[in-house]
């Protein structure tokens with residue numbers, strides 16, 4: 257479904273990615289692991305056309321999406337839950353949800369409210385009035401309402417209280433069971449070992465290790481060395 261080869265990009269004169277290659281197959285849950293500042297978010301931003309690749313290829317369903325504008329890439333079926341949530345503070349929950357909603361697909365307002373009943377209770381509240389956890393539920397629901405074939409989550413559980421975190425993981429499990437393809441960046445390796453099929457460890461803009469959950473589990477030194485766990 258997603259096939260990235262030798263991707264390079266950066267900001268101005270400073271290169272950040274030095275040849276990232278990764279893939280996500282239909283129905284797969286794949287992670288990008290690595291310490292802060294290694295280039296995970298930059299990879300996502302390059303995939304989505306927010307920053308331009310300087311080399312390499314990005315194929316989505318076999319079609320090159322490198323260089324397309326972000327809204328076009330979104331319309332082709334990639335939904336992002338961005339780092340820092342980025343919900344619109346002066347719109348209500350419901351307005352945030354419908355602003356970018358797109359069919360066809362299984363996700364609509366009712367389905368989002370079923371997934372996160374809390375959002376239904378808060379549907380008339382402004383984005384700015386939400387707690388961090390509610391904002392995160394909104395960010396996830398907003399991405400789902402674009403009915404993406406590939407969902408990308410960038411640090412979706414960061415800075416959340418443990419109970420809210422559990423709720424986010426419950427949602428991701430549910431999506432996985434439905435066969436949603438997911439590319440996920442998160443620091444909770446223990447949970448990711450359970451939920452994900454494959455992993456890429458990113459170090460200084462390069463993939464330094466890739467493998468299955470089983471393989472990662474059998475090399476605990478990897479998590480220690482590259483992830484600081």
Ligand SMILES: Nc1ncnc2c1ncn2[C@@H]1O[C@H](COP(=O)(O)OP(=O)(O)O)[C@@H](O)[C@H]1O
Pocket residue numbers: 267272290291292293294295296297298299
């Ligand atoms: N907007 C930006 N302008 C310049 N440098 C940036 C910008 N965003 C990130 N960087 C740099 O790119 C590198 C990778 O950052 P990032 O992709 O955010 O890492 P990660 O998501 O793995 O924590 C870091 O050295 C960071 O300082």
Ligand SMILES: [Mg+2]
Pocket residue numbers: 296297298339410411
């Ligand atoms: Mg990041």
